[in-house]
Amino acid sequence: MSSLDEFVALEVPSVIFKDDCGYCFETMYNENESQGHHLDICLNCFQSFCGRHKSLHAKTALQELNAHHDRWLRVQKIKRPEVEGRSEKKLKLEVIEKSDEELYESRWWLLKGSDELTNWNSCQTTSDVAKKAKQILDARSSSFAQASQSWQLEVKPCAHVRDFQLPTKEAPPKSEQACEECDLASNLWLCLHCGKLGCGRQQVGIDGNSHALAHFQEHGSHPLAVKLGSLSNSSADIYCYSCDDEVKFDNFEQWATILSHWGIDLSNKTAQEKTLIEMQVEQNMNWDFQMVDSQGHELRHLPSSKIYGCGLLNLGNSCYMNSVLQAVFNGGLTGWSLDVLADFPHTVVYPSSNLQCQLIKLRNAMKYEPERYPNGIKPTSLKSTVGGSHEEFSSQRQQDAMEFLTFFVDQLDNKIFKSMKTNPNDRIRFSLEDRIQCTRCGGVKYTAQVSEFLQLPMFETEEPLQFEQLIEKHFESEIVEFRCPKCSELTTVEKCSRFETFPDTLIINPSRIKLENWIPIKTNQELIIPGLELEDGNYLEMSNYKASKKGRDREFLLPEDKDTGFRPKEDYVNQLLEMGFTKNAATRALFSTGNDSTEAAMNWLFQHIEDSDVNEPFIVPANAPEVDPNALESLLSMGLDRNVSRKALILNKGDINASVEWVFSHPDDDGVLENPREACVDVKSYGSPDASSAKYQLKAIVCHKGNSVQSGHYVAFIKKPIDGTESWVLYNDEKIVAASDTKNYEEMRKNGYIYFFSKAV
Ligand SMILES: [Zn+2]
Ligand SMILES: [Zn+2]
Ligand SMILES: [Zn+2]
Ligand SMILES: [Zn+2]
Ligand SMILES: [Zn+2]
Ligand SMILES: [Zn+2]
CATH class of the missing domain: 3.30.40.10 (Zinc/RING finger domain, C3HC4 (zinc finger))
Incomplete structure (x- = not known):
């Protein structure tokens, strides 16, 4: 069969990766004839590559699949001069690929290796070859497929x-x-x-x-x-x-x-x-995030460059992701870098759907060659590889930026950094120690847990609130009810929490959402943040909140309580507390629903809110089996072995996801538990215990404007040098502007949602 016949016989998939190169953000779109952007679509696997990365793909395919990926359809799109009056905004709203055809003229070349077989110009439009080329050009791009699919499924x-x-x-x-x-x-x-x-x-x-x-x-x-x-x-x-x-x-x-x-x-x-x-x-597109200063002048535009990186285009409600990515990749986390990933792995044939490749691709664009992208880049394939099948983050809906940050860190831990010696995410981790002291017998108990950020409940005051007040309030000790194993009865304990170690970058999330009559209300309470106004030179001092080891030798430890075998997940408890449930009710709900999610616990609470004992102190029922039956049931329903599931649940304190992961990483385990209490996994230590360096400088802020964190608009402010002076730079999707105006300060104080502080050196 001739090469042309082979081409005509091709089965074309309905969706093709052609938004950009699998390894970089080069596209096939040109504003005018002279630009010369084009992509080569591999006719074996239907991924697209630019001139720089084509040979890498051919080499990888040969090495891994023993296949010659050497037939290409080169495509170039050039803007039609006559098209006018259709704003970008309108286009994004329609999400109709057809507009592409109206806006751009397409040219194509059929290549075998580097030999040209034919092209759009020398081929009759009615010929089979031209028809096949058109079929490939008309196939939906992966970004369009994603968008329309999730819009319909929604x-x-x-x-x-x-x-x-x-x-x-x-x-x-x-x-x-x-x-x-x-x-x-x-x-x-x-x-x-x-x-x-x-x-x-x-x-x-x-x-x-x-x-x-x-x-x-x-x-x-x-x-x-x-x-x-x-x-x-x-x-x-x-x-x-x-x-x-x-x-x-x-x-x-x-x-x-x-x-x-x-x-x-x-x-x-x-x-x-x-x-x-x-x-x-x-x-989402229209939110006016003060792109003018207090005198009404346009904020100064900053070019894509190694200092400022490059902008990230909005994919339709994706500003939550854009602002978190900017903060993480572009200076919010001092020392965090994806350089540990080195270069593209030569074993991945499908970079377009591979998370590691898409992370390297984004890193290269933002850090090493931002000048290539003066108009910003579309992080489409990153969004789909990170979001994957996640119901929320794969959708087109606006999301909570803090939830995305947590999710992103998790995904990188589990899918990328797990197998590596150093994990850049460890820079944000620290150990918090909870201390409780029985007010009757004086016995104490310490528990440590690893955290990735501090979540601070906001309160409202007439005057602007000092950030330090918020922190002080969070670390105040509180009196809570407790069943003391020494006193053997219900007493109270004084509970407080302290830093055992301090992270390199401290992430603080003031929760601006509160529930009023079950309706989430967002507060724009003004926060005075140390270091926000560039000239103030202030630091955030955290050394006061270091766990003190003094006098511990004179304390006596409470015996392990058999009743406290159940530990509700702290994050979930906090979220439920924020919704207005009591701690006892939250604990009870989490116990009954397998400690698995806030949502499950909430649904349980809605059904049991009338129970007379729902707010009573929670005690694990005396005859309760050592694992929660519901949790065990969900593991069994996945086809896992009963004994192994049981052991996994005990070792992972009832956390279902962690247990499933444990089972899969211990395929040969026989499920026998020698000593359940001793067996609990050690908490790896993160951060530094040195309180003398617990002094933090504000580096970046993710701000949110709008009535609820699931709508409205997110942007990132990051400290960067402008003309040699430290300044605030605003990243508003693809726009990068200088933003050290008093108006910007006001936005940062009222709308700050995630603050990134790095250790002062
Ligand atoms: Zn490329
Ligand atoms: Zn290929
Ligand atoms: Zn309904
Ligand atoms: Zn006691
Ligand atoms: Zn009305
Ligand atoms: Zn009605």
Whole structure:
């Protein structure tokens, strides 16, 4: 078969990696003829590579697969001069690949090795070869596939949709279209259960007094409402107030019947108002994060360079990821670097979907060759390799930046650094020691745990709050109820927590979200941060919070309590406390749900909140088996051995994920436990115990603007030299600007969400 026949016979996958080179951020897009950007699509594996990295791919494929990946379709796209008036914003909203065709003219060359077989110009458009080339050009790119897929998957029917019953009563005739409470005539939501019209929530640029929500709060059995302005034959915004999520009816006929019951005919409707997702993306793009200074001048733009790195383009609600990546890769974590990964491994044939390769690719772009990307880069393949199958981080929805940071650190630990001698993430780890002292017998007990950040609950004051006040409050000792094993009865203990060791970089996350009547409210309480104003030169001094070893020889330790075999996960307890549950209730819930997630515990609490003993001090039932039966059950349901699962749960203190991992890393274990109490794994020590160096300098801040951490906009401020002077640099997606204006300071004080402090040298 000739090379051309082979080409025509190719099976083309529906999704192709062609957003950028597998090893760098080179693309096929050109603003004009002279730029010369192009990618070569490998016709064996349908990944794309630039001129610099093509040979690396061919070499790897030959070595690992013993296959010659030497046939390429070279593609170049050149902007059509006549196209105007379509803003980037609009394009992102549509997420329609077709626009690519309207905006760019495509050229292609078919190559075998370095020989050109034919090209777009010398080939009839009706020929089989040209048709095949067009098929490859038209195949969806992986980023588009990701985007549209997660946008479609996002909305699902909920239990309320599945159980929905139309009222038997006739619908009352609707005289006018306005909120029945406030006469607002737009942003209207129709209750599907009783037909009541209420206005929606207030959003940027959209009026609303939340009367539809108020209706649900009054009538708990009316969770479903539809936004009238969104209705068309093919679209509808249906919201479930009970699940607090957008939902949909899968059955179109049922949906049409419901609407006609309420007097709405779908056949002549076109959507007039934006859908929720459109609004979310648009909001995200439009947040005005003070790109002007207090005199109204545009902030000074800083070029992509080795000092400032390069900007990260928004992939649609991905600013939470962009700002965390900037803070981590670009100076927030002093000394943290991915140089331990060295260069691209020569054993990975599919770099486009390999996390390690995508991390190296991002590192190279941000650290070693940012000048190549004056307009920023799209971290598409990094997002998909990091987010993987994670329900939230693989979606297009806005996420909590702090949760992403924790997730990112975890992913790198488990997938990349685990097998390495040094783990850059260790720079943020430290050991906290909890000390409790029985107020009756004076006995003490110490427990140590490794942490990666300090989470500080915020409180509100009239005056701006000093950061140190927040920290002081966090480390204050508290009196809690306790079943003392020495006194053998319920007493109280004084509990306090101290640093056993100090990390190189201390990450502090003031939780700006509090629950008021079960509704999360964000506070913009102003925080005075040491070192935020460049001229103040202040440090954050943490040496006062060092665990003291003085007088310990005169203390007596409480005996190990058989009853305290269960240790609820600290993070989960804190999250539940923040939601307003008591510590006892939280512990009880976590015990009953296998210590597995806040969500499971929360659901348990919602079912048991009426129990009379839910807030009583929690004591592990005397006849309780040594492992939680639910946790054991979930391990068994994965097909794991009973004895080994049991042992894993005991060793990992009931943590299901850790237990599963333990089982897989001990395939030959027989499940026999010699001495369960002694067997607990040692806590590796992190950080330095030296309190004299516990002096920290502020390096970076991830800020958040908006009403909830799951919406709004995130940016990063990082300290960098500008013209030789230390200054603040603002990373707002792809934009990098100088930001040491008083207005910027104000943003940082009011909207700071994650603070990165490095040890002063
Ligand atoms: Zn490349
Ligand atoms: Zn290939
Ligand atoms: Zn209203
Ligand atoms: Zn109703
Ligand atoms: Zn629901
Ligand atoms: Zn006691």
